[in-house]
Amino acid sequence: MLHYYVKNISDILAYFIFFYPIIMSIVWMIGGLYFWARRERKETKKPEFNINYPPITILVPCYNEEKTIANLCTRLTTLKYPDYHVIFIDDASTDSTADIIRKFVDNTDNFHLLRLTQNSGKAKALNYALFNFVNTPITVIIDADTIIGENSLYEIVKPFLFQPRLGAVTGNPIVMNREYFLEKLQAAEFASIISLIKRSQRVIGRVFTVSGCFAAYNTKVLREIGGFSPLTATEDIDITWRIQKHFYEVWFVPQAIAYIQVPSNLKEFFKQRRRWALGGWQLLRTHKDVFTSWKYRRLWPIYIESILSAVWGIAFVIGSIIWLINFIFHTNFYFFVSPLPQWYGSIISLVCITQFIVAIFVNHQYDKNLWKELFWIPWYPLFFFCFGALFIVATLPKGLFGSMEKAGIWKSPERKKINVSI
Amino acid sequence: MGKDKFLKIKNSLLFMRNLILTFAAWTVILYLIKNVIITIGWFLISLLWKKELLIPQSMRYTVYTIFKILIYAIAVFLTMILWAKYNYKNYYSKNKRKLENLNSDNSTTNLSWKEAVFDVNTKEIKRDNSLE
Numbered sequence: 001m002l003h004y005y006v007k008n009i010s011d012i013l014a015y016f017i018f019f020y021p022i023i024m025s026i027v028w029m030i031g032g033l034y035f036w037a038r039r040e041r042k043e044t045k046k047p048e049f050n051i052n053y054p055p056i057t058i059l060v061p062c063y064n065e066e067k068t069i070a071n072l073c074t075r076l077t078t079l080k081y082p083d084y085h086v087i088f089i090d091d092a093s094t095d096s097t098a099d100i101i102r103k104f105v106d107n108t109d110n111f112h113l114l115r116l117t118q119n120s121g122k123a124k125a126l127n128y129a130l131f132n133f134v135n136t137p138i139t140v141i142i143d144a145d146t147i148i149g150e151n152s153l154y155e156i157v158k159p160f161l162f163q164p165r166l167g168a169v170t171g172n173p174i175v176m177n178r179e180y181f182l183e184k185l186q187a188a189e190f191a192s193i194i195s196l197i198k199r200s201q202r203v204i205g206r207v208f209t210v211s212g213c214f215a216a217y218n219t220k221v222l223r224e225i226g227g228f229s230p231l232t233a234t235e236d237i238d239i240t241w242r243i244q245k246h247f248y249e250v251w252f253v254p255q256a257i258a259y260i261q262v263p264s265n266l267k268e269f270f271k272q273r274r275r276w277a278l279g280g281w282q283l284l285r286t287h288k289d290v291f292t293s294w295k296y297r298r299l300w301p302i303y304i305e306s307i308l309s310a311v312w313g314i315a316f317v318i319g320s321i322i323w324l325i326n327f328i329f330h331t332n333f334y335f336f337v338s339p340l341p342q343w344y345g346s347i348i349s350l351v352c353i354t355q356f357i358v359a360i361f362v363n364h365q366y367d368k369n370l371w372k373e374l375f376w377i378p379w380y381p382l383f384f385f386c387f388g389a390l391f392i393v394a395t396l397p398k399g400l401f402g403s404m405e406k407a408g409i410w411k412s413p414e415r416k417k418i419n420v421s422i
Numbered sequence: 423m424g425k426d427k428f429l430k431i432k433n434s435l436l437f438m439r440n441l442i443l444t445f446a447a448w449t450v451i452l453y454l455i456k457n458v459i460i461t462i463g464w465f466l467i468s469l470l471w472k473k474e475l476l477i478p479q480s481m482r483y484t485v486y487t488i489f490k491i492l493i494y495a496i497a498v499f500l501t502m503i504l505w506a507k508y509n510y511k512n513y514y515s516k517n518k519r520k521l522e523n524l525n526s527d528n529s530t531t532n533l534s535w536k537e538a539v540f541d542v543n544t545k546e547i548k549r550d551n552s553l554e
Contacts, residue, residue, distance in 0.1 A: 022491065030498045038506075085533060105536055113537045120542050128540050132547060133533060181459065203502050205509060346474040347487060349467055378463030 013315050017337050018344045020312050021385075024305070025351045028193070029358045031200020036362040039202075040254060053157055055083035056138040056216070061125045063091040065144035066100060068261065072144055073104040076111070081153040085136070087112045089129050092119040097144075122212075123228035123235040130227050134219055142258070143213040147176065149257035156216040156256035167221040167248030168240065170198065170210035171256035174367050182269055185380055186262040188373040192359035198252040199362070201302060207250045208302045212236030214258035221248050232286065234279025241287050244299060257366050270387075277391035280306060281399020313392030316385070341382070352381050 058076065062069055069088075076086050088105070090098045090113060098115060105111040114129055130139060138157055142148060148171070149155075156169050172195060175187035194211075201207045212235065225242045232238045240250055263269040283306065290296045290303050319337025326333055341349065356377050360370050475484045539548040 023494070026491065026495045027498055030495055030502060034499065034502050034506075087533075102537065112533050112535065115537070115539045116542055117539060118542045124542070128542070132540070133538075135533075203506060205505075341470055343474040343480055343484075346467075346470045347484070349470065350475070351491070353467075375460045376463065378467040379459075 013319070014337065017312065017315050017319060018348070020308060021348055022351050025355050028196040028200045029355050031203045032196035032358060032362050034203050035199035040362070040365070048158065049154070051158065051161060053082055053154065054138055054160070055136045056081070056085075056140050056153070056157060057134045057136045057219075058084055058086045058140045058142055059126055059129050059134070060086065060088045060142050060144055061091060061122045062088055062093060062097050062101070062144040063119065063122075063125075064093045064095045065097050066093075066095040068145040069097055069100050070104075071147055072142065073101065073111075075147050077104065077108055078150070079148075079153055080150065081157075084140075084153065085110045085112065087114055087129050087133055089125045090115045091121070091125045092116050121230055123230040123232075126235075127227040127230075130219070130222060137219055138216055139219045139222060140216045141212070141214070143260070145261045146173075146213040147259040148214055149259075152214070152256045152258065155253055156214070159251050159253060160216070160218060163249060163251070165247070165249050166218060166251060167243035167246070168210050168215055168217045168250045169256070170207065170240075170250065170252050171214035171216075171258045172252070172254040172366060173211045173213055173258050173260045174363075175262050176259040177261050177264065178369075178373070180264055181376070181379075182266065183262055183264055184373050184376045185383060186269075187370070188356060188359075188377055188380055189384060190260075190262075191363045191367065191370050191373070192356040195254065195363060196355065196359055199254070202252050204301055206244055206299050206302050207240060207252060208306070209234070209237040209240045210250060211258065213260050214256065216256075217243075218248070221246070229286075232279060232282045233275045234283070237279055237283050238286065241283065241290075241299070245287070245290070245296060254363075254366060270391075273387060273391050274395060277388075277395040278399045280310065280392070281395055284310070285400055310392055310396075313389035314396070316389040317393045345381075349378070349381055353377055356380075 060072065086108075088101045088111070090101065092115075098113065101111075101113050105113045112133075114133065116125060116128065120128070126141065138160060140153065140156065152171060156171055159169050160166050173190055175183065175190050177183050178187045198207060215236070217239075221243060222239075225239075225246055228235045229238045229242075243250055263272050284303075287303070290299045316337055322333045323338050325331055338345075356374060360374065363370055474480060535549045537549075540546075541548065
């Protein structure tokens with residue numbers, strides 16, 4: 001009898017490992033195409049300039065960003081938006097970040113430098129500025145290593161003028177450093193996974209996360225929900241959920257382009273992915289009340305998707321370990337997953353490549369060179385499926401049971417100095 | 423003396439030539455490595471498809487699976503259309519929780535400082551460089 005149940009459960013888990021990526025990939029592809037057909041196909045590239053745009057405050061949290069901050073400062077001086085302030089928040093940097101910013105602040109009327117006496121983490125740094133200095137209806141947050149498009153501010157603010165219950169709008173991150181293998185794979189990932197997921201989540205109605213590198217918020221909503229939480233490794237995911245739990249909308253606007261830097265080496269990449277995986281667990285932990293109330297039912301799909309992704313990662317790792325045991329010791333355990341792709345793996349790879357082709361199609365107007373990364377795609381599933389699953393398992397104990405008191409203090413990946421001409 | 427000068431110029435020209443050739447050689451090597459990695463990836467994936475998907479034994483099952491995936495994709499598409507229509511009628515058109523119109527507040531108070539220090543322990547603001 002026990003033998004029968006074990007076999008059945010093993011079969012269900014094996015089918016789940018195979019079908020779950022395919023099921024989600026189809027949802028993302030169809031959702032991405034549907035969103036494109038409704039919201040992007042007829043949109044012109046130029047924003048509407050004849051609207052009365054509200055004043056905005058741009059907050060730029062910085063910690064040891066001497067390599068990249070000058071690029072952002074230069075771009076922020078050339079934006080066409082009619083009325084904006086920029087507050088650079090220097091979170092007690094130990095390098096020359098403050099000195100570089102100061103040079104721009106001295107020469108630009110709407111630039112301001114707020115220096116913190118002690119390193120406090122991104123969430124607290126933003127809250128200090130938000131509750132003490134922001135006096136505009138819209139607050140835009142830009143990471144120090146990010147360069148926004150010339151018209152991106154118009155695009156990211158415009159939806160606030162038409163949707164009266166909008167809490168936040170997230171921009172469209174495009175990878176700007178694509179020199180090395182790892183960077184190219186991440187460029188493909190941002191286009192084929194992250195941007196398609198955001199589009200399909202908008203169709204479903206709730207977004208999993210804003211992009212922390214470039215997002216605009218209704219200042220009143222931010223204050224109403226108490227600002228950013230320092231008790232999580234991913235403050236952007238947390239704020240998105242809290243905004244939506246207060247019944248405000250979060251939108252994705254692909255026209256609001258932000259060029260970002262991704263980690264160039266494995267060490268920095270692992271650090272970043274570990275933090276993301278940890279943030280995912282902390283989200284499940286801190287927002288478990290989503291399931292206790294009927295009024296949060298619209299958040300259920302993305303919460304369930306997060307749980308299933310975590311279960312998939314755990315099942316994949318356990319299945320692979322059992323496969324290894326079977327392989328080495330010639331045992332015959334029922335439940336195993338071969339990490340070497342076979343028939344199931346080839347179907348998944350086929351779907352994965354189709355997904356990337358869909359991503360190239362919907363992102364082409366924002367990123368003309370994305371098709372070049374298609375050549376690297378065969379490596380993508382092997383690389384990211386395995387690492388993604390491993391990080392989910394590795395961060396499980398800390399994410400579910402560890403202290404979250406200092407979770408909000410972390411270092412950005414190492415930056416490269418880039419001369420940008422976007 | 424003239425010969426020394428000539429040798430000096432010759433050596434520096436040789437050095438420049440070697441430098442350029444080394445740089446060119448490395449560019450070619452890196453370019454080739456990049457293309458080899460790409461080729462290996464596509465070769466492995468085509469081998470996998472040929473071995474697993476395109477053999478007579480699995481052809482029927484592969485076609486059947488792709489057909490099922492297509493049916494599922496159509497179902498997802500139809501669900502999204504219906505869901506979007508439902509949302510538009512029962513959610514957006516009501517918009518119960520309206521925020522104030524942003525256009526009503528079109529003036530902003532300029533910040534009166536260029537640089538400020540915020541003491542995170544005492545929560546006090548010290549202004550270094552006032553505009554006033």
